[in-house]
Amino acid sequence: MIRYASVLLTSAFALGATAAAAQEERFITIGTGGQTGVYYVVGQSICRLVNRDTETTGIKCTAPSTGGSVANVNAIKSGDMTMGVAQSDIQYHAYNGSSPEFEGDMKFDNLRAVFSVHPEPFTVVARKDANIASFDDLKGKRVNVGNPGSGQLATMEVVLGAKGWSMSDFSLASQLKPAEQSAALGDNKVDAIIYTVGHPNGSIQEATSTVEANLVPVEGPEIDKLVEENAYYAKATIPGGMYAGTDTDTNTFGVKATFVTSADVPEDLVYEVVKAVFDNFDRFKGLHPAFENLEPEAMVTEGNSAPLHPGAEKYYKEKGWIQ
Numbered sequence: 245m246i247r248y249a250s251v252l253l254t255s256a257f258a259l260g261a262t263a264a265a266a267q268e269e270r271f272i273t274i275g276t277g278g279q280t281g282v283y284y285v286v287g288q289s290i291c292r293l294v295n296r297d298t299e300t301t302g303i304k305c306t307a308p309s310t311g312g313s314v315a316n317v318n319a320i321k322s323g324d325m326t327m328g329v330a331q332s333d334i335q336y337h338a339y340n341g342s343s344p345e346f347e348g349d350m351k352f353d354n355l356r357a358v359f360s361v362h363p364e365p366f367t368v369v370a371r372k373d374a375n376i377a378s379f380d381d382l383k384g385k386r387v388n389v390g391n392p393g394s395g396q397l398a399t400m401e402v403v404l405g406a407k408g409w410s411m412s413d414f415s416l417a418s419q420l421k422p423a424e425q426s427a428a429l430g431d432n433k434v435d436a437i438i439y440t441v442g443h444p445n446g447s448i449q450e451a452t453s454t455v456e457a458n459l460v461p462v463e464g465p466e467i468d469k470l471v472e473e474n475a476y477y478a479k480a481t482i483p484g485g486m487y488a489g490t491d492t493d494t495n496t497f498g499v500k501a502t503f504v505t506s507a508d509v510p511e512d513l514v515y516e517v518v519k520a521v522f523d524n525f526d527r528f529k530g531l532h533p534a535f536e537n538l539e540p541e542a543m544v545t546e547g548n549s550a551p552l553h554p555g556a557e558k559y560y561k562e563k564g565w566i567q
């Protein structure tokens with residue numbers, strides 16, 4: 245069940261209220277991620293555009309910080325949130341019930357895709373003094389593997405499974421949030437941190453500027469196999485020079501951030517949200533450097549494995565972006 249308040253603003257009881265149209269006020273909540281990540285900016289940006297039209301649409305939007313992808317999908321399923329941002333692998337697994345987080349009752353076949361957003365490379369950052377030049381060097385190290393509810397923790401589990409490792413291959417597998425992990429790296433509480441996130445972002449900037457640190461490539465036959473076998477993964481490169489301490493390109497793999505909702509959310513509501521974003525697309529793109537290369541048609545056709553929500557589909561058809 246989706247819970248959001250419907251309030252009739254124009255009181256039907258108001259004496260003398262003549263032909264004023266009833267304006268329905270509706271509240272939507274968008275699940276994001278940690279405040280130092282990019283999901284938070286995605287949610288805040290969408291809400292900013294939606295709220296410009298509140299007077300005509302009646303829709304009021306908020307986008308609080310959350311634990312990330314898995315937490316967002318679960319909150320949409322329970323009706324605590326209306327929409328949310330989730331990694332493309334999490335979208336796939338939630339819809340198909342195909343990963344440990346979404347097995348059995350946790351499967352969410354009412355999940356609906358709205359659009360995909362920026363690419364998110366699986367990013368590993370290590371302290372220089374920990375001498376970590378490849379993913380394999382993480383064995384025996386202190387690693388922050390991602391907070392509960394985050395996409396990075398779920399994707400880290402997949403990588404460990406592919407390599408035949410487990411969390412006990414690390415001397416410490418901490419689960420700090422994104423906002424805490426950069427400081428933990430600087431304070432020498434961990435040797436490396438993991439973040440599946442768009443670039444450039446403030447969190448990795450902080451991690452690489454508070455202590456000498458380097459990005460770590462994530463590649464090899466197991467990663468090739470993951471990318472070959474799963475359409476929601478792709479090879480990714482973090483450009484050299486983007487962060488202090490890493491002048492050459494870093495090869496890894498990654499997902500796309502996607503924007504999702506539930507089939508229970510009304511068509512006109514999703515239509516208005518999508519319209520607010522794409523009618524003001526240049527403004528949206530300007531709100532974060534990770535959005536720089538976004539193209540509407542690719543956002544509609546790539547990275548989504550759940551069916552499109554009918555409200556989104558309606559707008560894309562009007563634009564001629566889909567048949």
Ligand code: GLU
Binds near residue numbers: 312
């Ligand atoms: N990809 C991360 C997650 O799914 C969030 C990244 C961000 O907040 O930008 O939890």
